[in-house]
Amino acid sequence: MTAWPASPFPQAPLADGYGWSPRSNVIRDPVDAGTAQTRRRHTATVAHVTASYWLTSAQLSQWNLFYSDTIAHGALWFDWPEPVSETVKTARMMDVPRITPISGGIRWRVDVQLEVVL
Numbered sequence: 001m002t003a004w005p006a007s008p009f010p011q012a013p014l015a016d017g018y019g020w021s022p023r024s025n026v027i028r029d030p031v032d033a034g035t036a037q038t039r040r041r042h043t044a045t046v047a048h049v050t051a052s053y054w055l056t057s058a059q060l061s062q063w064n065l066f067y068s069d070t071i072a073h074g075a076l077w078f079d080w081p082e083p084v085s086e087t088v089k090t091a092r093m094m095d096v097p098r099i100t101p102i103s104g105g106i107r108w109r110v111d112v113q114l115e116v117v118l
Contacts, residue, residue, distance in 0.1 A: 001090065002078040005066050010053045012083040017052030017111060020084065022118065048094065049082075049114040060099070060108045067097065080114065090117040 004011070023046050029037045055063060071078050074093025082089040094113040102109050 002070050002076060003088075004078060004080050005062055009059055009062055010055070011081045013051035013053055017050060018083070019050040020047055021049075022047040045118050047116045047118055049091070049116050051112050051114065053110045053112075054102065055108045055110055057106070057108070060110070063110060067093075080116065082116065091115060 026038050031037055053063075067073065070076075071093065074096070077090050077092045079088045080091035081087075091114045094115050097113075098111040100109050100111075101107075
């Protein structure tokens with residue numbers, strides 16, 4: 001499996017802009033009386049994650065190669081260092097990353113939306 005770019009590329013996203021939203025993995029079946037019956041849908045589920053990184057121009061070049069060539073513009077899965085559990089998770093892009101200049105183009109902010117397997 002392809003891995004997230006190594007150091008000196010940032011291994012953890014910024015706290016500002018980080019969000020984690022697990023998808024429901026439970027099916028609810030209504031019953032005639034009493035509480036609904038529930039069961040797990042799958043053995044694994046996903047979370048939607050938003051993350052932001054500040055990159056130098058050199059790191060942005062590395063990011064562009066990773067995105068366009070290594071993970072085929074976000075179509076392929078890769079190993080991503082998940083910052084909360086500090087473990088490596090399988091992830092892929094959900095949408096095109098947003099890249100904006102910071103400090104007159106000396107630094108760049110890359111915002112990504114990921115689908116992460118839990």
